[in-house]
Amino acid sequence: MADKVVLHYFDGRGKMESIRWLLTVAGVEFDEVHLSTHEQYETLLRDGALMFQQVPMVEMDGMKLVQTRAILNYIAEKYSLHGKDVKERAKINMYSEGLRDLMEMMMMLPFTPPADVKAKLENIQTKAAERYLPVYEKALTGATYLVGGALSCADVELLECSLMLEERVPEILTQFPNVKAFQSRMSRIPAIERFLQPGSKRKPQPDENYVKTVMEVFKVKLPLTK
Numbered sequence: 001m002a003d004k005v006v007l008h009y010f011d012g013r014g015k016m017e018s019i020r021w022l023l024t025v026a027g028v029e030f031d032e033v034h035l036s037t038h039e040q041y042e043t044l045l046r047d048g049a050l051m052f053q054q055v056p057m058v059e060m061d062g063m064k065l066v067q068t069r070a071i072l073n074y075i076a077e078k079y080s081l082h083g084k085d086v087k088e089r090a091k092i093n094m095y096s097e098g099l100r101d102l103m104e105m106m107m108m109l110p111f112t113p114p115a116d117v118k119a120k121l122e123n124i125q126t127k128a129a130e131r132y133l134p135v136y137e138k139a140l141t142g143a144t145y146l147v148g149g150a151l152s153c154a155d156v157e158l159l160e161c162s163l164m165l166e167e168r169v170p171e172i173l174t175q176f177p178n179v180k181a182f183q184s185r186m187s188r189i190p191a192i193e194r195f196l197q198p199g200s201k202r203k204p205q206p207d208e209n210y211v212k213t214v215m216e217v218f219k220v221k222l223p224l225t226k
Contacts, residue, residue, distance in 0.1 A: 003059075003062075004029055004030060004031055005023065005028055005029070005030040005031070005058060005059065005060045006030065006031050006032070006033060006058070006059040006060075007019065007020070007030055007031070007032045007033070007056065007057075007058055007059075008032075008033045008035065008044065008049070008055055008056065008057040008058070008059070009032070009034070009035065009055050009056045009057075010034060010035050010036075010055075010210065010213055010214055010217070011032075011034040011036070011203070011210070011213070012203050012204075012206050012210040012213075012214075013107070013203040013204075013205070013206055014056070014107060014206070014214075015055075015056050015068045015104075015107070016055075016056040016068075017160065017202075017203055018068065018072060018100075018103070018156075018157055018160060019056060019058060019068070019071055019072060019075070020201055020202065020203070021156050021157070021159075021160050021195070021202075022072055022075050022076065022081070022153055022156050022157075023075060024191055024192070024194075024195045024201070025081070025151075025156050025189070025191055025192060026075060026078075026079035026081065027079075027191060028075070028079070030201075032201070035055065035213075035217050036213055036216070036217065037216065037217065038216060038217055038218070038219055040217070041055075041217050041218065044057065049064050050066060051064075051066045051067075052066060052067070054066060054067075056068060056071065058071050060074070060075075068100075069096075069097075069100070072096070072153055073093075073153075075153070076092075076152070076153035081151060081152050081153045081156070082152060082153060083147055083148055083150075083152060084148060084150070088147050088148045088152075091146075091147045091154075092146070092147050092152045092153060092154045093154075095135075095136070095139070095146050095147070095154040095157075095158070096153060096154045096157050098132055098135060099132075099154070099157040099158055099160075099161045100157070101132075102124070102127070102128060102132050102161055102165075103157075103160070103161050103164060105120075105123075105124050105127070106124060106164050106165070106168065108120075109121065109124075109168075110206040110207075110210065110211050111211060111214075121168060121169075124165075124168070124169075125168075125169050125172065128165055128169075128172060129172065129175070133172075133173075133175075133176045133179060134176075136158055136176070136178075136179050136182075137176045137177075137178045137179055140178035140179060140181075140182050141178055144182075144185065146158065155182075155186065156186075158179070158182065158186075159182075159183055159186040159187070159192070162179055162180075162182075162183050163183070167205060
């Protein structure tokens with residue numbers, strides 16, 4: 001029997017959340033080791049577990065995988081969530097990278113000085129409505145999934161991203177009915193439906209305790225710059 005997958009990250013969303021989503025959709029059980037002290041991080045560094053001195057890190061199939069996109073691609077390839085050929089994979093990757101750009105902007109909000117949050121949120125809203133969501137709205141015209149008529153990692157990320165956006169801007173999908181309908185369809189997939197319920201391994205929105213823990217583990221101070 002293969003060892004269970006183990007995720008090394010904070011007890012919060014961040015870059016690991018997309019990995020949790022994809023493993024859930026793939027039907028893969030996983031355990032988590034939550035970093036809460038600088039000493040835990042130092043131990044991972046001494047053990048050579050972090051190739052680039054960064055988390056997330058995922059223990060899977062005898063490997064210690066790092067770099068979010070590399071981890072997601074490995075899971076997608078292994079569980080047939082990455083298209084049927086190289087052209088489909090290219091499309092899936094383009095859609096995924098756009099979603100990653102948007103989600104990373106939202107991930108930085110909890111680490112933003114309070115005086116700057118409103119302006120940054122307005123920027124996210126504008127970019128989402130004018131640059132990103134129109135792409136997915138068009139792709140979903142008359143289609144169930146983004147690429148090739150089959151579920152892929154890009155679909156999972158679009159669901160995650162759209163839900164994140166609605167947490168911050170509740171009416172943002174009003175002008176994007178295809179994305180909203182897609183969100184509803186995806187949410188009825190049994191594994192996703194369970195993941196969306198209270199008590200699942202899905203993490204809540206980051207709060208002050210999450211931010212404090214990240215600062216403590218990495219021994220850095222606010223404001224972060226990107």
